[in-house]
Amino acid sequence: MPPSDQILSETAETARLYADNAELRTRLREAEETLNAIRNGEVDALVVEGHSGAQIFTLQGTEAESNQFRGDILSQISDAVVAVDNDQHVTYLNYAAERQYGITASEALGRHLNELWTGEWSSPADEDAATKALTDGVCWRGETRHVKRNGETIHVESSVTPLQDPAGSSIGSLATIRDITDRKRTELLMLEQKHLLETIAKGRPLDECLANLCNAVTRLSPRSRACVLLADAARKKFHRSIAPTLMPSFGQALRDAPIEEESMGTCGDAVFSSTQVTCADIANETRWSPLWRELCLSHGIKACRSAPVLNTNGEAFASVMLCLDEARSPTQWEQRLVEFGTSLVAIAMERDLAAQSLLEAKEAAELANKSKDRFLAVLSHELRTPLTPALLAVAALEQDSGLPAEAREELAMIKRNIELETKLIDDLLDLSRITTGKLTLNSELVHLNEIVRDVCEICRSQVQEQGLTLDMSLDPKAGVISADPARFRQVLWNVLKNAIKFTPMNGRIQISTTRTKDDICEVRIQDSGAGIPPEVLPHVFNAFEQGGSGITRQFGGLGLGLAICKALMDLHGGSIHAESAGAGEGATFLIQIPGKLLTATARIRLTLPDAAPPLPSLRLLLVEDNADTARMLSRLLTRAGFTVLSAPNVASAVAIAKSEAFDVLISDLGLPDGTGHEVMKQVRTLHKVPGIAMSGYGMDEDLRRSHDAGFVEHLVKPIQASQLIEAIRRVLR
Amino acid sequence: MKEPDPSRYVLRLFVTGQSVLSNRAIVNIRKICEENLAGRYELEVVDVSKHPEIAVAEQIVAAPTLIKQLPEPLRRFIGDMSQTERILVGLDVKKAGT
Numbered sequence: 001m002p003p004s005d006q007i008l009s010e011t012a013e014t015a016r017l018y019a020d021n022a023e024l025r026t027r028l029r030e031a032e033e034t035l036n037a038i039r040n041g042e043v044d045a046l047v048v049e050g051h052s053g054a055q056i057f058t059l060q061g062t063e064a065e066s067n068q069f070r071g072d073i074l075s076q077i078s079d080a081v082v083a084v085d086n087d088q089h090v091t092y093l094n095y096a097a098e099r100q101y102g103i104t105a106s107e108a109l110g111r112h113l114n115e116l117w118t119g120e121w122s123s124p125a126d127e128d129a130a131t132k133a134l135t136d137g138v139c140w141r142g143e144t145r146h147v148k149r150n151g152e153t154i155h156v157e158s159s160v161t162p163l164q165d166p167a168g169s170s171i172g173s174l175a176t177i178r179d180i181t182d183r184k185r186t187e188l189l190m191l192e193q194k195h196l197l198e199t200i201a202k203g204r205p206l207d208e209c210l211a212n213l214c215n216a217v218t219r220l221s222p223r224s225r226a227c228v229l230l231a232d233a234a235r236k237k238f239h240r241s242i243a244p245t246l247m248p249s250f251g252q253a254l255r256d257a258p259i260e261e262e263s264m265g266t267c268g269d270a271v272f273s274s275t276q277v278t279c280a281d282i283a284n285e286t287r288w289s290p291l292w293r294e295l296c297l298s299h300g301i302k303a304c305r306s307a308p309v310l311n312t313n314g315e316a317f318a319s320v321m322l323c324l325d326e327a328r329s330p331t332q333w334e335q336r337l338v339e340f341g342t343s344l345v346a347i348a349m350e351r352d353l354a355a356q357s358l359l360e361a362k363e364a365a366e367l368a369n370k371s372k373d374r375f376l377a378v379l380s381h382e383l384r385t386p387l388t389p390a391l392l393a394v395a396a397l398e399q400d401s402g403l404p405a406e407a408r409e410e411l412a413m414i415k416r417n418i419e420l421e422t423k424l425i426d427d428l429l430d431l432s433r434i435t436t437g438k439l440t441l442n443s444e445l446v447h448l449n450e451i452v453r454d455v456c457e458i459c460r461s462q463v464q465e466q467g468l469t470l471d472m473s474l475d476p477k478a479g480v481i482s483a484d485p486a487r488f489r490q491v492l493w494n495v496l497k498n499a500i501k502f503t504p505m506n507g508r509i510q511i512s513t514t515r516t517k518d519d520i521c522e523v524r525i526q527d528s529g530a531g532i533p534p535e536v537l538p539h540v541f542n543a544f545e546q547g548g549s550g551i552t553r554q555f556g557g558l559g560l561g562l563a564i565c566k567a568l569m570d571l572h573g574g575s576i577h578a579e580s581a582g583a584g585e586g587a588t589f590l591i592q593i594p595g596k597l598l599t600a601t602a603r604i605r606l607t608l609p610d611a612a613p614p615l616p617s618l619r620l621l622l623v624e625d626n627a628d629t630a631r632m633l634s635r636l637l638t639r640a641g642f643t644v645l646s647a648p649n650v651a652s653a654v655a656i657a658k659s660e661a662f663d664v665l666i667s668d669l670g671l672p673d674g675t676g677h678e679v680m681k682q683v684r685t686l687h688k689v690p691g692i693a694m695s696g697y698g699m700d701e702d703l704r705r706s707h708d709a710g711f712v713e714h715l716v717k718p719i720q721a722s723q724l725i726e727a728i729r730r731v732l733r
Numbered sequence: 734m735k736e737p738d739p740s741r742y743v744l745r746l747f748v749t750g751q752s753v754l755s756n757r758a759i760v761n762i763r764k765i766c767e768e769n770l771a772g773r774y775e776l777e778v779v780d781v782s783k784h785p786e787i788a789v790a791e792q793i794v795a796a797p798t799l800i801k802q803l804p805e806p807l808r809r810f811i812g813d814m815s816q817t818e819r820i821l822v823g824l825d826v827k828k829a830g831t
Contacts, residue, residue: 023806030809034794042812043795045749047781047788056782056796058749070750083751089763091756106777110763165753172756 080179083163085172088113092174100179101148117146120153130160134173137162143180153222155184185220185333189340192216200348203355209348210242217322217337218245224334225301227321228345229254229267235317236260238267246323250299265292266306267319274316276307276338281327302327307338309345318345376432380425381696385626387718391418392632395721399639422718427560429698431543434567438700441484441571448481448513448521448595449474455492456511459500467505473512478521481595483572488593491568491576494561495525495589502587503529521595526588532580540578541566569593619643620728621660623653623667623679624694633666636721642728650674650682657683664728665691669706677709684710690731694719742766742774742824743803746814749796750782754813758797761814769826 037043046057074081080097084090090108093116098104101116108116121127126142133140141159148154160175196216200209210228217226227243227250237258241251254267263269265288266277279285280303282296296304301323308316320341322334330338394415397403403411433439456472463470481488499509510526532540543563562576569576574593580586620637624630625648634644645660647653650673657665665683669676680691691713693706698716706714713727746762748755759778766774781788781796791800801808801824808823 026806026808030811034798034809034811037811038795042754043797044752044754045781045796047785047793047795049789056749056785056788058752058782083756085756085760087760089760091759092751106775109778110759110761110776111767171753 080177081174082113082116082177083172083174084113086170090116091172097177100154100177101146102150115149117148120145120147134160134162137164137170143184146177151223154179154181156180188220189336192220193340193344196344197347200344200351203351206348206352207240207242209352210345211244213341213344213348214242214244217341220340221334221337223325224337225323226337226341227251227254227267227323228341229257229271229319229321230349231259231271231317231319235271235315238319246301247299250295253295264289265296266304267321270306270308270319271316274308274310274314276305278305278329279303280329283327296323299323300325303330305330305335305338307342309342309349311346311349318349320345373432376428377697377699380429380698381717383425384422384696384717385629387418387422389626389628389632391415391422391718391720392629392636394418396632396636396639418718427564430564431560431567433699434564434571439571440700441487443482443484443572445480445482446485446488448478448523448593449476451483451485451489452492452511452513452523455489455496458493459496462497462500463509466500466503466507468500468503469506469508471508471510473510475512475514477515478513479515479595481521481593483593487568488572491565491591492523492525494565495576495591498561499525499527499529499587499589503527515595516592519594521593523591523593524588525591526586528586530587531583531585532578532587533583534580537578537580541576617641617643618664618728618732619645619660619662621645621647621653621656621662621665621667621683623647623649623665623671623676625649625668625671629668633719633721633724637724640721640725648672650679653679654682657686661687663689664731665689666724666728667691667693667711669693669695669697676711677705680710692724692727692731740804742770742801743777744774745777745779745791745800745802747779747781747788747791747793747796747798747800750780755797757813757815758799761817762799762820765814765817765820769821769824 038046044058048055048057074092074094077094078096080100081092081094082090082097083092090111090113093101093103093105093108098108101108103116121144126144130140130142139159139161141157143155143157146154146156157178157180158175160173162170163172163174165171196209196213199212214226214228217224225243225245227241227246229238230240230242231237232239237256238254239256241254243251254265257264257268259268259271261272263272266279269288270277279287282293282302282304285293296302303324303326304321306319306321309318309320310316320338322330322338322341324330324334394411397411398408398415430439452472452474456470460470496509496511503509507528509528510524512524512526514522514524516522541562543560562578565576569591572593574591576592577590579588579590620642622630622634622637622644624633624646627648630646630648634646637644645656645662647656649671653667665680667676667679671679676693676695680693683689683691691711693709693711693714694717695702695706695714696717698714703714712731715723715727744762744766746758748758762776766776779787781793788796793800795811797811797813799810799814799820801810804825810820810823814820
């Protein structure tokens with residue numbers, strides 16, 4: 001060994017000896033420290049190796065075995081158990097707590113509780129209550145949320161108890177924490193579902209329902225955002241997008257996205273394949289288009305799951321996309337939210353479709369109803385027009401004194417039948433006016449008994465013809481009612497006519513009035529006639545029902561009378577009821593109408609027609625295109641002492657007005673070269689004469705239009721000469 | 734005050750159940766580690782009442798005891814770990830007297 005090497009080796013040997021020496025000193029010091037620590041009570045347990053292995057002796061009087069037992073229990077239970085010292089440092093956590101918070105005991109012990117989770121309180125009051133309970137040294141129990149180290153939020157039910165040492169001073173607290181996230185989430189899910197279903201059931205717009213759904217998803221899972229895409233009818237592309245929790249640009253970009261084999265993104269794929277599609281890492285996924293990838297990433301979407309919404313035929317017509325802000329697979333809960341979304345979208349869409357078809361059906365029905373009204377109006381006009389000349393011809397013939405008596409009887413028959421025809425048309429028109437709400441009442445105060453007497457008077461001849469007895473029993477206290485006299489008379493007349501119609505020879509009809517209450521008057525019309533079978537009774541006030549087709553054949557009529565009566569009584573704020581013991585047992589009709597009791601001094605002025613004074617010789621301009629009607633009217637008016645100028649159309653009427661003077665304009669409304677309204681307007685620029693319109697249309701709307709054009713009167717065809725003369729008298733008053 | 738030390742620290746703290754001293758030792762040693770060895774230490778807490786065999790193998794005679802297993806040499810500290818200065822010197826994190 002060279003001398004230098006020997007020196008080196010000796011030096012190394014010396015160094016080693018020094019090191020060993022130092023180490024031994026340290027060990028000795030450690031042993032001394034241990035001894036001192038034991039002497040000074042700085043340790044609380046000793047480990048002694050005996051015959052049966054190691055034994056632990058605790059120095060605080062507690063038995064190791066019982067410690068062990070407690071430890072076993074805590075590690076067995078499924079709730080997380082965490083102990084902390086007074087400064088919230090973790091001093092114990094069981095196995096369940098390690099699992100729940102994703103941390104081992106060795107990692108967690110000694111750390112501040114905040115490093116395991118952050119607590120979120122449902123309300124500040126809860127936090128105050130918990131702090132107070134722990135300060136007071138009592139147990140606190142309640143529900144809070146814990147945000148774990150991985151960002152996940154869980155709902156927990158905690159029970160916190162203060163810990164004390166044997167001397168009674170506080171050494172911290174012990175918490176038992178149960179994860180109730182599943183229960184809580186299900187509760188919240190049900191609640192959200194309830195609200196959404198309510199919104200859908202209320203018929204709110206589809207977009208609002210779906211936007212509410214997206215908002216609900218984010219409430220149920222704060223880091224998730226939902227987007228609903230609706231496919232067009234052909235299911236070739238998306239045509240609507242609802243994504244209120246994402247930037248508008250996201251939904252806009254996905255509108256018109258194609259649904260095909262090479263879909264742009266997961267939604268198109270989901271709808272095309274009718275299966276759920278997940279992308280756990282959008283940034284590193286090449287299955288779909290780069291455009292879609294960029295779109296998602298630029299909107300903070302790192303992963304997603306898209307699910308198709310299927311209709312009852314199993315066809316996908318929409319997609320629900322759940323967007324995540326980190327690259328990972330969706331959790332079970334998030335998957336459940338996707339299913340929640342698809343089922344609600346399906347319900348909302350179905351409801352929307354049903355509402356739409358309902359709306360369409362309603363519009364179609366309304367349209368049909370309108371054309372029905374129009375049809376009725378046109379029909380009645382067409383039916384009335386030919387009656388006018390016939391009625392006028394009868395009136396003219398009646399005045400012919402040379403007519404044989406036989407012809408006169410037949411003339412009366414013709415007149416009665418034309419009037420009956422007119423009545424049927426009027427009923428038809430009345431009903432359509434009442435049912436469309438176009439009929440208004442001109443109510444005034446009238447004596448009930450007087451109206452009843454009037455109506456009986458009108459029917460008297462018919463009663464006598466059929467050999468019937470009509471008993472009247474009028475309550476002197478019946479008093480005054482508020483009614484449209486013409487319409488109320490119509491009701492009574494209809495019911496009485498029915499009674500006459502259905503009561504056989506020698507039968508009896510009783511009509512009575514009573515004031516049943518202070519403000520109700522009643523008219524009772526009872527007959528001994530055909531009666532009403534019980535199965536028919538509930539329908540007698542329905543239009544076009546008349547107790548079966550047999551009745552119609554036997555008695556004629558359209559069966560509109562009672563329907564009109566019912567509608568008119570409703571308009572009067574009254575009522576009409578029918579009673580009958582059955583077929584052949586007679587029938588009773590009860591009409592009730594609100595009435596007023598008047599004191600003896602308060603008298604109602606009853607409008608009696610004034611005795612008609614003779615009319616001066618007047619010039620009339622008659623505009624009528626129907627040659628028959630024009631000829632008949634002209635003849636009757638001339639016979640009544642008027643001078644009649646005739647014109648068949650607007651042009652000739654205006655030409656006459658320019659060259660001739662006259663006192664009253666009488667014009668048909670439907671003319672070959674224009675309307676009667678035009679005639680009136682042009683004539684008024686030349687002469688200040690009143691006008692009388694004649695028309696087959698008698699709706700309130702028609703009356704209003706005539707007034708607007710400047711006519712003072714509007715007569716509905718067929719028109720009798722006497723009506724027209726009355727009108728001339730009125731317009732000149 | 735931290736010395737650049739590339740080697741990791743592996744520490745084991747032996748405690749016994751839920752005793753006041755054990756709890757105090759746990760909290761104290763965690764504080765020392767976080768303040769001086771953050772990110773480069775492993776601390777294992779061993780309950781001697783649950784694992785007496787480990788205590789025997791490691792020649793533990795009393796609890797709480799802390800063992801520095803790495804870096805070598807092995808060091809032991811006994812008590813509630815409240816003598817921060819002495820522990821830091823013993824762990825070779827801090828020179829004595831500095």
